[in-house]
Amino acid sequence: xxxxxxxxxxxxxxxxxxxxxxxxxxxxxxxxxxxxxxxxxxxxxxxxxxxxxxxxxxxxxxxxxxxxxxxxxxxxxxxxxxxxxxxxxxxxxxxxxxxxxxxxxxxxxxxxxxxxxxxxxxxxxxxxxxxxxxxxxxxxxxxxxxxxxxxxxxxxxxxxxxxxxxxxxxxxxxxxxxxxxxxxxxxxxxxxxxxxxxxxxxxxxxxxxxxxxxxxxxxxxxxxxxxxxxxxxxxxxxxxxxxxxxxxxxxxxxxxxxxxxxxxxxxxxxxxxxxxxxxxxxxxxxxxxxxxxxxxxxxxxxxxxxxxxxxxxxxxxxxxxxxxxxxxxxxxxxxxxxxxxxxxxxxxxxxxxxxxxxxxxxxxxxxxxxxxxxxxxxxxxxxxxxxxxxxxxxxxxxxxxxxxxxxxxxxxxxxxxxxxxxxxxxxxxxxxxxxxxxxxxxxxxxxxxxxxxxxxxxxxxxxxxxxxxxxxxxxxxxxxxxxxxxxxxxxxxxxxxxxxxxxxxxxxxxxxxxxxxxxxxxxxxxxxxxxxxxxxxxxxxxxxxxxxxxxxxxxxxxxxxxxxxxxxxxxxxxxxxxxxxxxxxxxxxxxxxxxxxxxxxxxxxxxxxxxxxxxxxxxxxxxxxxxxxxxxxx
Amino acid sequence: xxxxxxxxxxxxxxxxxxxxxxxxxxxxxxxxxxxxxxxxxxxxxxxxxxxxxxxxxxxxxxxxxxxxxxxxxxxxxxxxxxxxxxxxxxxxxxxxxxxxxxxxxxxxxxxxxxxxxxxxxxxxxxxxxxxxxxxxxxxxxxxxxxxxxxxxxxxxxxxxxxxxxxxxxxxxxxxxxxxxxxxxxxxxxxxxxxxxxxxxxxxxxxxxxxxxxxxxxxxxxxxxxxxxxxxxxxxxxxxxxxxxxxxxx
Ligand SMILES: Nc1ncnc2c1ncn2[C@@H]1O[C@H](COP(=O)(O)OP(=O)(O)OP(=O)(O)O)[C@@H](O)[C@H]1O
Ligand SMILES: [Mg+2]
Numbered sequence: 007x008x009x010x011x012x013x014x015x016x017x018x019x020x021x022x023x024x025x026x027x028x029x030x031x032x033x034x035x036x037x038x039x040x041x042x043x044x045x046x047x048x049x050x051x052x053x054x055x056x057x058x059x060x061x062x063x064x065x066x067x068x069x070x071x072x073x074x075x076x077x078x079x080x081x082x083x084x085x086x087x088x089x090x091x092x093x094x095x096x097x098x099x100x101x102x103x104x105x106x107x108x109x110x111x112x113x114x115x116x117x118x119x120x121x122x123x124x125x126x127x128x129x130x131x132x133x134x135x136x137x138x139x140x141x142x143x144x145x146x147x148x149x150x151x152x153x154x155x156x157x158x159x160x161x162x163x164x165x166x167x168x169x170x171x172x173x174x175x176x177x178x179x180x181x182x183x184x185x186x187x188x189x190x191x192x193x194x195x196x197x198x199x200x201x202x203x204x205x206x207x208x209x210x211x212x213x214x215x216x217x218x219x220x221x222x223x224x225x226x227x228x229x230x231x232x233x234x235x236x237x238x239x240x241x242x243x244x245x246x247x248x249x250x251x252x253x254x255x256x257x258x259x260x261x262x263x264x265x266x267x268x269x270x271x272x273x274x275x276x277x278x279x280x281x282x283x284x285x286x287x288x289x290x291x292x293x294x295x296x297x298x299x300x301x302x303x304x305x306x307x308x309x310x311x312x313x314x315x316x317x318x319x320x321x322x323x324x325x326x327x328x329x330x331x332x333x334x335x336x337x338x339x340x341x342x343x344x345x346x347x348x349x350x351x352x353x354x355x356x357x358x359x360x361x362x363x364x365x366x367x368x369x370x371x372x373x374x375x376x377x378x379x380x381x382x383x384x385x386x387x388x389x390x391x392x393x394x395x396x397x398x399x400x401x402x403x404x405x406x407x408x409x410x411x412x413x414x415x416x417x418x419x420x421x422x423x424x425x426x427x428x429x430x431x432x433x434x435x436x437x438x439x440x441x442x443x444x445x446x447x448x449x450x451x452x453x454x455x456x457x458x459x460x461x462x463x464x465x466x467x468x469x470x471x472x473x474x475x476x477x478x479x480x481x482x483x484x485x486x487x488x489x490x491x492x493x494x495x496x497x498x499x500x501x502x503x504x505x506x507x508x509x510x511x512x513x514x515x516x517x518x519x520x521x522x523x524x525x526x527x528x529x530x531x532x533x534x535x536x537x538x539x540x541x542x543x544x545x546x547x548x549x550x551x552x553x554x555x556x557x558x559x560x561x562x563x564x565x566x567x568x569x570x571x572x573x574x575x576x577x578x579x580x581x582x583x584x585x586x587x588x589x590x591x592x593x594x595x596x597x598x599x600x601x602x603x604x605x606x607x608x609x610x611x612x613x614x615x616x617x618x619x620x621x622x623x624x625x626x627x628x629x630x631x632x633x634x635x636x637x638x639x640x
Numbered sequence: 641x642x643x644x645x646x647x648x649x650x651x652x653x654x655x656x657x658x659x660x661x662x663x664x665x666x667x668x669x670x671x672x673x674x675x676x677x678x679x680x681x682x683x684x685x686x687x688x689x690x691x692x693x694x695x696x697x698x699x700x701x702x703x704x705x706x707x708x709x710x711x712x713x714x715x716x717x718x719x720x721x722x723x724x725x726x727x728x729x730x731x732x733x734x735x736x737x738x739x740x741x742x743x744x745x746x747x748x749x750x751x752x753x754x755x756x757x758x759x760x761x762x763x764x765x766x767x768x769x770x771x772x773x774x775x776x777x778x779x780x781x782x783x784x785x786x787x788x789x790x791x792x793x794x795x796x797x798x799x800x801x802x803x804x805x806x807x808x809x810x811x812x813x814x815x816x817x818x819x820x821x822x823x824x825x826x827x828x829x830x831x832x833x834x835x836x837x838x839x840x841x842x843x844x845x846x847x848x849x850x851x852x853x854x855x856x857x858x859x860x861x862x863x864x865x866x867x868x869x870x871x872x873x874x875x876x877x878x879x880x881x882x883x884x885x886x887x888x889x
Binding site for chain 1: 701706733743748
C-alpha cells in the first residue's frame with residue numbers, strides 16, 4: 007500500500023503540489039500568529055520607559071495581542087477550510103484511479119488507508135516546508151506590529167522549540183481533517199466507475215454538505231439577529247462573523263448554486279461560449295472547488311470592510327448628532343478665555359484631552375485602567391452636548407464616566423495619575439450616555455490637573471456664534487488661536503482618527519487571509535486544468551485550435567469567478583443586514599457605507615487572478631500533440 | 641423440470657436467473673437487460689454478441705457483481721452475488737473473479753509487473769518476483785516488466801491486463817471486448833491466451849463484436865434489446881457472422 011501511495015504521489019504530483027502548498031501556508035500562518043501572540047502576551051516593556059510611554063505601549067500591546075489572536079483564529083479557520091476543499095477536490099479528481107483499485111480487489115478499508123496515508127504524508131511534508139516559511143511570515147508580522155505602533159521598536163517575536171511539535175501537529179491535523187470526509191466518500195466508489203471515463207458520475211452535493219450549510223446558515227442568522235442587541239462592542243464582531251458563517255454555508259451548497267446561477271449567463275453566444283457553459287455545468291465539482299475560496303474571500307473582505315466603514319460612519323453621525331456647535335477650534339491648552347474674547351462668539355466649551363491612568367482598589371483586587379481624560383467645564387459641556395446633564399456633578403475629586411467608558415463606573419474610587427504625575431484620589435459620581443464612536447473615558451474638573459500639564463495638552467473648543475455673526479469673519483479671527491473647522495469637518499476627521507486602529511487590524515488580518523484565499527483560488531485552477539489534459543486533447547482533435555481551447559477555458563473560468571463573486575456578495579449580505587439593524591439600534595438611523603474603491607479593486611483583482619491562472623494552466627495543459635496524448639490513455 | 645435444472649445449475653460456474661436491469665425511470669427508462677436467464681458452464685468459454693446497445697456490457701457487469709440488478713438472481717458457483725455485501729464482493733474479486741476490458745485499465749503510475757502484482761498485494765500476500773515474471777512470460781511480456789503502461793502498445797497493455805487477471809487464477813474471467821482495440825495479430829495472441837486458461841479449467845465470459853473471436857469460444861449467446869435471442873455451440877466464424885447479420889437486419 008505504501009509503495010502505491012508513493013507511486014501515485016509521483017505520478018499525480020500536479021494534484022499534490024496544490025495540496026502541499028495550502029498545507030505549507032496554513033502551517034506557516036498558524037505558527038507565526040501563535041509565536042507573535044505568545045511573544046506579545048509575555049513581552050516585558052523595557053525598564054527605562056516613562057510611565058506615559060509605558061501606558062501607551064501597554065495599550066498597544068493589548069491591541070497587538072488581540073490582533074495576533076484574531077490572525078491566529080482566522081488563519082486556523084482558513085487552513086482547515088482551504089485545505090479540506092483542496093483535498094476533497096484532489097481526491098475527487100482521482101475517482102477513476104480509485105475505482106480501478108476496487109475493480110482489482112481493493113477493499114474500502116484499503117482505499118481509505120491509502121488516502122489517509124497520503125494525507126499524513128502531505129501534512130508532514132507541508133509542515134516541514136511551512137516551518138521555515140512561517141519564520142519569514144513571523145518577521146513580517148512583527149515588523150508590521152512595530153510599524154503600526156502597536157509594539158515598541160525592537161519588538162521581535164521569539165522562536166520556541168516546542169513550536170516544531172505544534173506545527174507538525176497542525177500540518178498533519180489539517181490534512182487529516184481535510185481528507186477524512188473525502189476519503190470515506192471516495193472509499194465508497196463503485197468499481198464500475200473505472201469503466202466510465204467521461205464526465206463525473208458521482209453526486210457532488212452530499213448530505214454532509216447540506217449539514218454544513220445548514221449549521222453555518224443557522225449560525226449566520228443567529229448572528230444577524232443578535233448583532234443589534236450586542237451594543238457598540240458586540241455588534242461589529244457579530245456582524246463580521248455573520249459573513250464568515252454565511253460564506254462557509256454558501257460554499258457548502260455551491261454545487262447546487264453554481265449551475266443555477268450559470269443559467270443566468272448569456273446562452274447561444276457562439277460555440278466557444280456554449281462549450282464553456284456546458285463545461286461549467288458538467289464539471290460542477292471543479293466549478294464549485296474554484297468558487298469556494300472566492301466566496302470566502304469576497305464574503306469576508308466585503309463583510310468586514312463594509313462593517314468597519316458603516317460602524318465608523320455611524321460613530322461619526324452619532325458624534326455629530328450629540329454635539330451642537332457652529333465652529334471647532336483645535337489648539338494646545340485651555341484657550342477658552344482667548345476664544346471668548348473674539349467678537350461674535352456667544353458661548354464656548356473648551357475640552358482638554360490628557361492621558362490618564364486610574365488605579366481602582368476593590369476588596370481583593372487592584373485594577374489599573376488607562377485611557378483618555380477630558381478636562382471640561384460642566385455647564386459649558388452640557389450646553390454643547392445635549393443629554394449630558396449628569397456632568398454637573400463634576401468638582402473637587404468628583405469625576406464623571408465619559409462617553410468612551412474605559413475607566414470606572416459610578417460609585418468606584420481610585421488613585422488618578424495624569425501622565426507621569428500623581429493627581430490624588432478620585433470618585434466616579436455619575437456617567438454621561440455612552441457613544442457608538444467612543445470618546446473620552448473620564449470627564450475631569452480643571453482643579454484635578456496641574457496647570458503646566460494642562461497648558462501642553464491638546465484641546466478642542468466648540469464655539470456657538472451670536473445671531474447674525476458671520477461665520478467666516480469669526481473663523482478668521484479664531485485662526486490666530488488654533489485650527490478652525492466646521493463641526494462636520496471636525497467630526498469626520500475625529501472619526502477617521504478613532505478608526506485608524508481598527509482599519510490597521512483589518513488590513514493585517516485581511517491581507518494575510520486574502521493572500522491565503524488567493525492561493526486556494528490558484529490551486530483549484532491548477533488542479534482542475536491538470537486533470538483536463540485529455541479533455542483538452544479531445545477538443546483539439548475535434549477541430550478546435552489551441553487558441554480556441556484556451557478561450558473556452560478562459561470564458562468558463564471567468565464565469566465561475568463571476569458566480570463566486572456573486573455568491574460572495576450574497577454571503578456578505580448577512581453582514582449588511584446585521585450592520586443596518588445594529589446601527590439603527592445604536593443611533594436610530596440604519597447606516598451602510600460601502601468603500602467602493604476597495605470593493606471594486608477586490609473584484610477586479612479576483613477576475614484578473616482567475617483569468618491569468620486559467621490561461622497559463624490551459625496553455626500548459628494543451629502543450630504537445632493531442633493525438634499522442636489520446637493514444638497513450640491507459 | 642425442477643429435477644432437470646438442479647444438476648445443470650450445479651455444473652454452472654455462473655448462472656443468471658430472470659435478471660433485469662433498467663436504467664432511468666418513466667418514459668426515458670431503458671431496459672438494458674430484460675429477464676435474462678443464462679448459464680455459463682464450468683471450464684467453458686462463452687462469447688456474448690449482439691448489436692450495439694443490446695445490453696451485452698450490462699449483462700456482463702451484472703454477472704460479475706459490478707452492477708446491481710433490479711430483479712432476479714446471479715449465482716457464482718453457489719454464492720449469490722445479488723445479496724452479497726461489499727466486503728464479500730471485494731473478496732470475490734480478489735480470489736474468484738477476474739476482469740479484462742477494452743480500455744486496458746492499468747494503473748498508469750505502476751510498471752507492468754507492479755500492475756500484475758497489484759491484486760495479490762491488495763489481497764495481502766506478497767508475490768515473489770519470479771511468480772509475477774512467470775505470468776508475464778506466459779503472455780509474452782517478460783522483457784517489458786519494468787515499463788509503464790504509456791510506454792507499451794495497445795496490444796501489449798492488453799496482454800499485461802490479461803496477466804493481471806490470470807495471476808489470481810480466478811474461477812471466472814469476465815472480458816468486455818478484450819480484442820476490440822487490437823490488430824488481428826495481437827487479437828490472435830490474446831485469444832490463444834484465453835484458450836489456454838479455459839484448458840486449465842477456468843471459465844470465460846467474453847463480450848465481443850468480432851465473429852472470429854466468437855468462433856474461438858465454445859459457445860455464443862446472442863442478445864437483442866436486452867433479451868437472449870439465440871445460442872450457437874461450436875460455430876465457425878462464418879456461422880456467427882451470418883447469425884449476426886440476420887439479427888441486425
Ligand atoms: N449508466 C447508464 N445509464 C443509463 N443508461 C445506460 C447506462 N449504461 C447503459 N445504458 C443503456 O443500456 C443499454 C445497454 O447498454 P450496454 O452498454 O449494455 O450495451 P452494449 O450491448 O454493451 O453496447 P456496445 O456494443 O455498444 O458496447 C443502452 O441502451 C444504453 O444506453
Ligand atoms: Mg458494451
